[in-house]
Amino acid sequence: MTPPGYRQGDGRNAGGQAETAAGARARGQIPSWARASIALLLLALFGGLALAVLSLSSPAPGLSEAVAARIGESGVSHPVTAVLLNFRAYDTLLELVVLVVAMIGAWSVGTARGCGGDTPGPLLRHLPRLLAPLMVLAAGYLLWAGAHSPGGAFQAGSLLGGVGILLCLSGRPLPDGLLGWPLRLAAMLGVIVFAALGAGVAALPGGSPLGWPPDAAKALILSIELAAMLSIGFILAALFAGGRP
Numbered sequence: 001m002t003p004p005g006y007r008q009g010d011g012r013n014a015g016g017q018a019e020t021a022a023g024a025r026a027r028g029q030i031p032s033w034a035r036a037s038i039a040l041l042l043l044a045l046f047g048g049l050a051l052a053v054l055s056l057s058s059p060a061p062g063l064s065e066a067v068a069a070r071i072g073e074s075g076v077s078h079p080v081t082a083v084l085l086n087f088r089a090y091d092t093l094l095e096l097v098v099l100v101v102a103m104i105g106a107w108s109v110g111t112a113r114g115c116g117g118d119t120p121g122p123l124l125r126h127l128p129r130l131l132a133p134l135m136v137l138a139a140g141y142l143l144w145a146g147a148h149s150p151g152g153a154f155q156a157g158s159l160l161g162g163v164g165i166l167l168c169l170s171g172r173p174l175p176d177g178l179l180g181w182p183l184r185l186a187a188m189l190g191v192i193v194f195a196a197l198g199a200g201v202a203a204l205p206g207g208s209p210l211g212w213p214p215d216a217a218k219a220l221i222l223s224i225e226l227a228a229m230l231s232i233g234f235i236l237a238a239l240f241a242g243g244r245p
Contacts, residue, residue: 075217076147084152085221089198089210096190096228103187103235112243120171128163128170135163143229147218153190153228160233165240179245187238190231194224 067079067087074082084092139159146152174183197220198210207213212220238245 073214073217075212075214075219075221078146078148078150080150081146081152081221085224086212086217089194089212092228093191093194093198093210096194096231099232099235100187100191103238106239106242107244110243112241112245120169124170128166128172131166132163135159135166139163139229139233143225146225147222153225154232156225156229157232158236160229161236161240164233164237168237168241174245183234183238183245186234187231190224190228193227197224 064079067083070087071077071079071082074086076082076086136159139156142151142159143153143156144151146155201207201211201213201220202209204213
């Protein structure tokens with residue numbers, strides 16, 4: 001007896017769909033030999049890293065003595081800041097470039113869908129009024145303190161990124177005047193200032209790219225950190241938003 005509502009071919013369609021789903025699952029499975037090969041490669045990589053770590057001399061020689069010998073030329077008194085923004089400034093410049101490329105990749109996927117999802121509650125709507133000014137003040141302190149104690153552009157930029165995320169979660173839209181080229185300029189500001197100053201000192205007599213003159217190193221480093229802080233904060237908030245504004 002044919003069930004009510006049954007149409008001829010429904011059974012074949014259901015069977016075909018089941019076979020298609022089974023085939024898709026089979027195609028998505030990794031063969032056992034591939035899984036074993038991946039496991040062996042990861043094991044070899046882990047073994048190589050472990051051997052490299054165990055072969056290090058104890059204590060490691062490091063470069064602390066070399067940094068301490070020339071820290072007076074760096075323009076700052078904290079060794080980490082001296083290394084990141086003077087002795088190995090190329091690394092820091094490329095780190096900023098990596099952040100910009102990551103943001104370009106996020107923006108190329110599509111437009112931002114917003115941070116809050118549902119309508120934010122009263123606490124989240126009013127919390128930025130209290131926390132945002134304090135976080136901006138703390139970011140400014142970290143930026144200034146980085147010359148002589150732990151801190152600097154990346155820590156301060158992370159706090160500014162937190163301010164942007166908090167504002168985004170509270171449902172506050174960006175002002176229309178910030179959309180478009182101001183956002184792109186904010187993201188590129190750190191790289192632009194860093195590269196421009198590095199090229200500028202190279203044009204001086206006896207200068208080299210990113211080789212800061214000792215008498216101007218402190219001002220140059222502070223200028224770079226200020227621009228980098230703004231770029232890092234904006235990029236982190238933009239990555240959290242997940243797309244082009």
